[in-house]
Amino acid sequence: MAKLLVTVSGGTVSSSVKDGLVKLEKESPIASYLKGKAGQTEFISPANYSSENARPEDYRDVLKAVSEAVSKSRPDGILILHGTDTMAYFAQLAARALSHMAVPFVITGSKIPPDCEGTDAFANIDFAVEQLTEGNSGVVFTTHEGSQKIIPAGKVTSPDIYGDYGIWPDSADIDFASERYRKAAEAFFSAKNLHRIHVIAAAPTPGILDGGFDTVLIMCHHSGTADVKLVPKVRKWHSGGIRCFMAPVPRNSNVYESRAMLESAGCISLPGVPVEGAWAEALIT
Numbered sequence: 216m217a218k219l220l221v222t223v224s225g226g227t228v229s230s231s232v233k234d235g236l237v238k239l240e241k242e243s244p245i246a247s248y249l250k251g252k253a254g255q256t257e258f259i260s261p262a263n264y265s266s267e268n269a270r271p272e273d274y275r276d277v278l279k280a281v282s283e284a285v286s287k288s289r290p291d292g293i294l295i296l297h298g299t300d301t302m303a304y305f306a307q308l309a310a311r312a313l314s315h316m317a318v319p320f321v322i323t324g325s326k327i328p329p330d331c332e333g334t335d336a337f338a339n340i341d342f343a344v345e346q347l348t349e350g351n352s353g354v355v356f357t358t359h360e361g362s363q364k365i366i367p368a369g370k371v372t373s374p375d376i377y378g379d380y381g382i383w384p385d386s387a388d389i390d391f392a393s394e395r396y397r398k399a400a401e402a403f404f405s406a407k408n409l410h411r412i413h414v415i416a417a418a419p420t421p422g423i424l425d426g427g428f429d430t431v432l433i434m435c436h437h438s439g440t441a442d443v444k445l446v447p448k449v450r451k452w453h454s455g456g457i458r459c460f461m462a463p464v465p466r467n468s469n470v471y472e473s474r475a476m477l478e479s480a481g482c483i484s485l486p487g488v489p490v491e492g493a494w495a496e497a498l499i500t
Contacts, residue, residue, distance in 0.1 A: 216348050220290035221249055223260040224277045226298020228325040228336050237328055239265055245329045245336060249294075259284055266298020266305075266324075271409050271498055274305050278312045279404040285316050292347030293320035294340070299356070303373040303380060306354045307495035310369035312400040314391035319347050322368065323355040326378045338363060356380055372489045385465055387487025396499075403499045412497050415445070423448060430497045431459040433482060434490050438471030439464070446480050453481025460485055462493030 223229055223246070230239050241263060250256050261280035264273045281293060293313070297305055306322050313320055321343040325336035335357035342363035343355040353365040359377035369391050372381040390396075403409075413428035415421045417435050421442060431452060433439065439461055449459050459482040464474065466486040478484060485493045 216254070216292050216344055218255045218288070218290045218292075219249075219257070219344070219347070220281070220284055220288065220293045221256055221258050222277060222281055222284075222293065222295045223258065223263075224273075224295065224297050225263045226266045226296065226300075226302075226324045227328055228296045228298070228323070228339075229263070230328045231330045232328050239263065245296075245340070248337065249340065257284065257288060257290065264298075266300040266302060269298070269301050269305070271412075274308055275403065275409065277305075278309060278400075281313060281320075282316065282400070282404065285313075285318055290318060292344075293318055294343055294347065295320060295322045297322050297324050299324045299326060299374060299378060301373075302354060303371045303491040304494055306368040306371050307489075307492040308499060310367075310391045311396050311495055311499050312403060314352075314369075315393070315397035315400065317392065319350050319352045320368075321346050321351070321353060321355050321365070326357070354380055369492065370489075372491055383463070383487075383489040383492070385463070385487050386489075387466060389488075399499050410498050412494065414494070415440075421445065429457055431457060431482075432490075432493055432497050433459065433461045433477065435461055435464065435474070437463065437465050437468070437474075439474035439477045439482075441473035441476045446476050449477055449480040449482050458497070459483065460493055460497050462488050462490055 230237050262273045262276045323339040323343045327334040329336035339355050346365050353367045354371045355365050358379050366382050370382050370386040372383050374380050410430045411428040412430045413424050415433045461482045462485040464484045464486050
């Protein structure tokens with residue numbers, strides 16, 4: 216890798232352990248290790264946050280800084296260090312915000328801090344740089360069996376109990392490098408206020424807010440939920456200009472009555488897109 220752009224955004228991979236407490240550091244403790252991974256390495260750290268406490272604005276700050284740095288220096292690859300808890304959400308957003316730049320990017324972190332025995336940080340970084348050298352993009356992690364793996368950023372789903380990321384089995388092939396997403400990224404980076412998304416969980420009698428949002432994401436198990444309170448709410452939101460999305464829904468199957476009721480009320484189904492991708496779609500478009 217001749218020229219590498221490294222973005223440090225926090226998370227376990229940028230933490231150390233003191234008296235049994237995992238603490239986020241202001242400067243990544245593995246920066247010196249990374250400096251030997253490319254002929255020329257540029258570091259940027261536009262935000263420093265714990266993944267579990269991330270805000271959409273944090274994601275926007277990181278991706279905007281990456282976009283600006285790429286425009287200026289045109290690196291051969293982008294390595295983004297991020298916390299693991301919400302990495303799938305960040306990666307889905309990155310797929311939509313960075314793919315049009317035609318520079319490979321890999322997002323990775325670690326399950327164990329780099330200063331602890333058995334850390335996966337260095338193995339993940341080594342594998343990530345290898346993937347970038349080969350022109351590949353995605354999310355890199357170490358499986359609970361101990362091997363490194365990469366998953367496309369636009370198909371990744373949140374980690375399981377072992378901290379291993381999944382790939383959405385019904386993924387649609389989306390052209391994230393298209394002009395549509397280039398324009399969406401520009402608008403996202405320049406927006407004064409980001410979309411306020413009300414996420415409604417796939418649970419019996421879902422909790423429903425009355426206001427304070429301009430976008431709704433209804434999580435479902437493929438059929439949607441036709442809760443007696445939700446359908447008229449969707450109809451009211453839609454008529455009032457509040458966008459409503461529903462995911463995940465299968466690409467090829469019969470349509471359940473509950474899903475049809477939501478769609479007729481104005482809810483937009485996103486076939487072949489996991490919840491993490493639907494959230495990113497709602498935020499950036």
